[in-house]
Amino acid sequence: MADSHATTLEPEAHNPALLHHFADAQQQKNAASLGMWLFLVTEIMFFGGMFCAYLVYRLAHFNAFAAASQQLSIKLGAFNTAVLLVSSLTVVLAVKAAEAGNRKQLVTYLVITVLLGLTFLVVKGFEYAEKFERHHVPGPTFSFTDTFDDGSQKIPVNPNEAQLYFSLYFAMTGMHALHMIIGCGLFTVLAVFAWKGHYSPGYFTPIENAGLYWHLVDIIWIYLFPLLYLISRHR
Amino acid sequence: MSEHATSSRKFYVGIGMSLLVLTSVTVFAAFVNLGPFNPVVALLIATIKATLVVLFFMHVKGASEKLTAAVLVSGFFFLAILLSLALADYLTRAWR
Amino acid sequence: MASAAIPANQTPKTNYLTNGYGLKSWLLTTDHKRIAVLYLISVTVFFFLGGFFAMLIRLELLTPQGDLMQADSYNKVFTMHGMIMVFFFLIPVVPAVLGNFLVPIMIGAKDLAFPRINLLSWYLYIIAGTLFLHCMLIGGVDTGWTFYTPYSTVGSNTNVVEAGLAVFIAGFSSIFTGLNFIVTIHRMRAPGLTWDRLPLFIWANYATSIIMVLGTPVVAITIVLVAVERLFHLGIFDPKLGGDPLLFQHLFWFYSHPAVYIMILPSMGVVSELITCFSRKRIFGYKFIALSSVAIAVLGFLVWAHHMFVAGISLYAAMIFSFLTFFIGVPSAIKVFNWTATLYRGSISYATPMLYAFGFIGLFTIGGLTGLFLATLGIDVHVTDTYFVVAHFHYVMVGGVLMGYLGGMHFWWPKISGRMYPEGWAKLSALLVFVGFNLTFFPQFILGYVGMPRRYWQYPDEFQVLNVLSTAGSSVLAVGYLLPMIYFLWSLRYGPIAEANPWNAAGLEWQTTSPPPTFNFDETPVVTWEAYNYDEIAPKELEAPVGR
Numbered sequence: 001m002a003d004s005h006a007t008t009l010e011p012e013a014h015n016p017a018l019l020h021h022f023a024d025a026q027q028q029k030n031a032a033s034l035g036m037w038l039f040l041v042t043e044i045m046f047f048g049g050m051f052c053a054y055l056v057y058r059l060a061h062f063n064a065f066a067a068a069s070q071q072l073s074i075k076l077g078a079f080n081t082a083v084l085l086v087s088s089l090t091v092v093l094a095v096k097a098a099e100a101g102n103r104k105q106l107v108t109y110l111v112i113t114v115l116l117g118l119t120f121l122v123v124k125g126f127e128y129a130e131k132f133e134r135h136h137v138p139g140p141t142f143s144f145t146d147t148f149d150d151g152s153q154k155i156p157v158n159p160n161e162a163q164l165y166f167s168l169y170f171a172m173t174g175m176h177a178l179h180m181i182i183g184c185g186l187f188t189v190l191a192v193f194a195w196k197g198h199y200s201p202g203y204f205t206p207i208e209n210a211g212l213y214w215h216l217v218d219i220i221w222i223y224l225f226p227l228l229y230l231i232s233r234h235r
Numbered sequence: 236m237s238e239h240a241t242s243s244r245k246f247y248v249g250i251g252m253s254l255l256v257l258t259s260v261t262v263f264a265a266f267v268n269l270g271p272f273n274p275v276v277a278l279l280i281a282t283i284k285a286t287l288v289v290l291f292f293m294h295v296k297g298a299s300e301k302l303t304a305a306v307l308v309s310g311f312f313f314l315a316i317l318l319s320l321a322l323a324d325y326l327t328r329a330w331r
Numbered sequence: 332m333a334s335a336a337i338p339a340n341q342t343p344k345t346n347y348l349t350n351g352y353g354l355k356s357w358l359l360t361t362d363h364k365r366i367a368v369l370y371l372i373s374v375t376v377f378f379f380l381g382g383f384f385a386m387l388i389r390l391e392l393l394t395p396q397g398d399l400m401q402a403d404s405y406n407k408v409f410t411m412h413g414m415i416m417v418f419f420f421l422i423p424v425v426p427a428v429l430g431n432f433l434v435p436i437m438i439g440a441k442d443l444a445f446p447r448i449n450l451l452s453w454y455l456y457i458i459a460g461t462l463f464l465h466c467m468l469i470g471g472v473d474t475g476w477t478f479y480t481p482y483s484t485v486g487s488n489t490n491v492v493e494a495g496l497a498v499f500i501a502g503f504s505s506i507f508t509g510l511n512f513i514v515t516i517h518r519m520r521a522p523g524l525t526w527d528r529l530p531l532f533i534w535a536n537y538a539t540s541i542i543m544v545l546g547t548p549v550v551a552i553t554i555v556l557v558a559v560e561r562l563f564h565l566g567i568f569d570p571k572l573g574g575d576p577l578l579f580q581h582l583f584w585f586y587s588h589p590a591v592y593i594m595i596l597p598s599m600g601v602v603s604e605l606i607t608c609f610s611r612k613r614i615f616g617y618k619f620i621a622l623s624s625v626a627i628a629v630l631g632f633l634v635w636a637h638h639m640f641v642a643g644i645s646l647y648a649a650m651i652f653s654f655l656t657f658f659i660g661v662p663s664a665i666k667v668f669n670w671t672a673t674l675y676r677g678s679i680s681y682a683t684p685m686l687y688a689f690g691f692i693g694l695f696t697i698g699g700l701t702g703l704f705l706a707t708l709g710i711d712v713h714v715t716d717t718y719f720v721v722a723h724f725h726y727v728m729v730g731g732v733l734m735g736y737l738g739g740m741h742f743w744w745p746k747i748s749g750r751m752y753p754e755g756w757a758k759l760s761a762l763l764v765f766v767g768f769n770l771t772f773f774p775q776f777i778l779g780y781v782g783m784p785r786r787y788w789q790y791p792d793e794f795q796v797l798n799v800l801s802t803a804g805s806s807v808l809a810v811g812y813l814l815p816m817i818y819f820l821w822s823l824r825y826g827p828i829a830e831a832n833p834w835n836a837a838g839l840e841w842q843t844t845s846p847p848p849t850f851n852f853d854e855t856p857v858v859t860w861e862a863y864n865y866d867e868i869a870p871k872e873l874e875a876p877v878g879r
């Protein structure tokens with residue numbers, strides 16, 4: 001708190017980003033940060049409803065969930081996980097660049113982040129396409145003939161229960177992908193603003209907050225990956 | 236915020252590398268038969284990864300006040316209430 | 332802390348109402364007080380719309396035969412009544428109108444932390460409301476306000492998706508309001524205004540905001556899942572396709588039970604302000620009332636399945652939820668006892684706001700105690716889905732929330748409008764509301780207890796006497812609600828000009844002019860006193876600023 005007053009003398013006179021109803025830049029920054037964290041909590045609860053549905057149905061229909069999960073490609077899932085984790089790294093490096101006032105680095109990292117996000121979405125698109133080809137998309141054309149191998153025998157699976165898995169798969173990954181699209185759009189805008197020099201070491205709250213959002217989307221995927229892709233793979 | 240809000244680039248890359256390593260560990264562990272502990276291990280690794288992201292990428296460790304941590308923890312706490320009390324019903328139904 | 336002080340050329344002074352007159356100055360405003368007025372207008376429209384449907388219900392139930400409308404129309408009418416009243420009136424009413432107006436002023440801030448998000452909240456509310464009106468005009472929806480599956484996903488052939496979308500958007504309006512309040516209360520308090528000096532209305536809104544932020548997203552995703560299931564014929568909740576309709580109920584009530592506390596907590600905050608002012612006393616047990624609000628917000632998340640005792644949850648879960656539900660009675664009772672203790676040896680005056688506060692305490696107590704009946708498994712099995720439940724939640728929602736809201740509206744009307752309302756008419760309408768309310772809803776306790784189920788358009792002849800009483804009461808109640816609207820509007824032009832502090836009340840909002848200037852205070856106040864220091868305010872000394 002104290003050192004901010006030392007670095008920004010007369011914040012009201014010098015900082016064009018300071019809104020009138022805040023006493024100083026520090027208060028504004030703290031407010032924006034708390035607001036962002038609360039928003040992240042709403043995101044946790046938003047996805048939480050789906051995690052609850054997932055948990056309940058996985059316990060109720062374990063065989064079908066395992067059999068359906070094994071239709072996903074671990075390679076693509078793990079690749080996408082890695083892509084997202086690296087993008088989280090580039091985001092935090094972008095924040096660091098913004099704090100250091102290094103405009104070129106900031107723009108570079110933001111652009112890399114967007115590219116990594118798009119890579120994730122393209123891979124996801126290929127995965128979805130494969131689901132359409134194999135009639136694993138819930139709805140009237142859904143069909144599921146695979147079995148669950150419990151180690152000694154192959155147990156047939158109720159297609160309705162497998163469809164439930166894929167409903168949740170599409171709902172959760174779809175909602176996650178929607179958040180990724182929003183994040184990519186956000187970072188594109190921020191990259192343009194950064195290029196124009198809107199941010200300074202004294203003011204880069206939008207970069208920080210967009211970063212927090214991106215990290216949370218990453219965290220949700222960190223849980224989605226084992227829950228959706230890695231059910232009973234050792235059989 | 237003070238000038239020490241972010242750490243060195245080397246440190247961030249280190250965290251990023253550990254996240255990637257943990258991802259391979261979780262894939263590897265999924266193919267080992269641990270009985271009922273497979274999902275437990277998977278979720279444990281996921282939680283370690285999430286904690287790393289929260290503490291170091293989202294700068295909750297070293298934040299100037301406890302409020303951000305409290306906000307985040309409350310989110311997970313109420314999610315835990317939703318899951319556990321819903322399970323209190325589903326796991327104890329007599330007709331399942 | 333330096334503040335941008337407005338220069339002291341105060342005569343003639345502009346206030347927030349005279350700062351721009353065009354439509355644009357209202358529709359694009361970021362002033363929390365103007366947004367509160369926008370909310371006041373829109374919420375009132377929805378209240379009377381919901382009230383209109385309530386009157387249709389009561390008219391239909393005047394006679395046992397069901398001769399006013401068909402069963403299908405009746406289903407739509409009670410659904411419309413419920414959805415409008417819950418999502419478009421009760422949830423936003425106190426936080427979005429009184430809270431929006433008062434939270435920044437009470438903590439000595441110039442505005443909420445995010446004024447543009449505040450305006451966005453109102454627009455989201457309006458978009459949701461318009462969608463809902465459209466849904467109503469093209470035929471309405473008949474699932475009940477609870478959207479229970481599988482009826483809402485495979486049974487009903489009404490406009491479920493559009494109504495769901497409206498509720499979804501209204502939910503985000505309320506999330507943003509809650510988020511704004513939490514940040515504002517944490518970050519924007521005036522120097523010296525510590526947490527233990529905050530007015531209890533602020534504590535109540537803080538607790539409410541916690542629920543809004545934590546609960547609303549869950550119902551949002553649940554409604555999305557219902558819409559997706561309905562549109563694409565998936566089996567997320569459909570038992571035929573492996574789903575579980577009870578999961579919908581779990582997710583729905585995880586929000587919708589705490590939502591009850593979103594409605595009642597702010598009104599409780601209002602009552603704390605009224606009781607202290609009109610008994611000229613410090614509040615009894617400040618810390619207990621403040622923390623009981625937070626306790627209600629947290630405990631409120633632990634009790635939801637008491638709505639599902641007979642729906643098929645496990646006996647073990649039913650016992651846990653029944654047990655937990657009793658705990659919610661503790662913080663609620665703490666509040667009631669502390670209000671009563673505050674009255675003890677106070678110099679009580681019977682101004683209109685105080686009449687509403689008295690009404691609140693009595694009616695909320697009845698509503699709360701009957702809630703404990705319903706929390707008891709054995710009794711709930713007997714009276715579930717009867718008029719006993721209907722009477723119970725109307726005692727809390729109407730007898731509680733609305734009494735608190737009207738009390739608050741009368742109390743702060745001089746601050747909002749700069750005019751006094753006519754006291755005689757106001758007392759009459761407070762009396763009408765109280766009498767009409769009890770006449771409407773008390774018979775419903777008896778009706779439910781003797782077995783009249785809710786949501787039916789016909790009933791056996793022996794229930795008629797009590798139903799006629801209830802319908803008669805509802806018309807008295809309607810007059811009681813119409814009167815304030817008329818005399819508030821009248822007072823805008825003809826009411827006596829209000830002083831800055833007509834009640835000689837404590838609280839920062841009374842230290843600024845009525846109506847307040849756009850940035851609330853000429854100079855950021857510095858707080859050196861506790862809330863409700865009525866023993867330091869001389870009753871007649873109207874001009875003296877409090878504290879310094």
